Amino acid sequence: xxxxxxxxxxxxxxxxxxxxxxxxxxxxxxxxxxxxxxxxxxxxxxxxxxxxxxxxxxxxxxxxxxxxxxxxxxxxxxxxxxxxxxxxxxxxxxxxxxxxxxxxxxxxxxxxxxxxxxxxxxxxxxxxxxxxxxxxxxxxxxxxxxxxxxxxxxxxxxxxxxxxxxxxxxxxxxxxxxxxxxxxxxxxxxxxxxxxxxxxxxxxxxxxxxxxxxxxxxxxxxxxxxxxxxxxxxxxxxxxxxxxxxxxxxxxxxxxxxxxxxxxxxxxxxxxxxxxxxxxx
Ligand SMILES: [Fe+2]
Ligand SMILES: [Fe+2]
Numbered sequence: 197x198x199x200x201x202x203x204x205x206x207x208x209x210x211x212x213x214x215x216x217x218x219x220x221x222x223x224x225x226x227x228x229x230x231x232x233x234x235x236x237x238x239x240x241x242x243x244x245x246x247x248x249x250x251x252x253x254x255x256x257x258x259x260x261x262x263x264x265x266x267x268x269x270x271x272x273x274x275x276x277x278x279x280x281x282x283x284x285x286x287x288x289x290x291x292x293x294x295x296x297x298x299x300x301x302x303x304x305x306x307x308x309x310x311x312x313x314x315x316x317x318x319x320x321x322x323x324x325x326x327x328x329x330x331x332x333x334x335x336x337x338x339x340x341x342x343x344x345x346x347x348x349x350x351x352x353x354x355x356x357x358x359x360x361x362x363x364x365x366x367x368x369x370x371x372x373x374x375x376x377x378x379x380x381x382x383x384x385x386x387x388x389x390x391x392x393x394x395x396x397x398x399x400x401x402x403x404x405x406x407x408x409x410x411x412x413x414x415x416x417x418x419x420x421x422x423x424x425x426x427x428x429x430x431x432x433x434x435x436x437x438x439x440x441x442x443x444x445x446x447x448x449x450x451x452x453x454x455x456x457x458x459x460x461x462x463x464x465x466x467x468x469x470x471x472x473x474x475x476x477x
Contacts, residue, residue, distance in 0.1 A: 299329025
């Protein structure tokens, strides 16, 4: 992967050893851009809504950045629509093995937002995966063409490493999703990709910095989600790592001893992760 020289990006590096991996896989993890877009021919009402949404985020993205240690210099505070164009250019120039978009790429679903996002996805020249965030939920049919036909559980293999992308935007993992995770993860080294990070018995202290809103596994947890979390806590689970977004702050915790869950901060301030998966000794 070539160096990213655009000063918009605040990149954090992680290296994760993966058992059974034959060669290194280097990815970029990007999340929570919260794009609001109006086309030139959008209604006045739509244009006003976009303006309102952008204004509302202005103090909030500063708040998150201050809370979690991201810089808010002018080069990081660009409009998310401009950020999206910079992301596409940076990915095509630096060419990581893949780019993972961890959800909330759009502020909400609208035809304008999805057109704007998908027009960019179409121009990305490396493998990518986008999973649904809570801001985007409820429109799986529209997302299916951009999620390999399976927004609930999409699979993609890059250089022998499988990415299993699930939609957990409702803070739930269904029986069907769990069955797919179980059957896919035994096939080859795998990484789980979802929007909302999970609370397990092992990362309670590390994730205490987040409130209940930001975690899956708090409050009332449905039976299949509970079984999913138990599976992730278990020793036999072959998943090498979990990648999430949602919290708008860079964060790493062990969901079980030796296995990490990495949250990307918000790309609303250019913050993202570069992760090298390397063959375990
Ligand atoms: Fe978000
Ligand atoms: Fe979110």
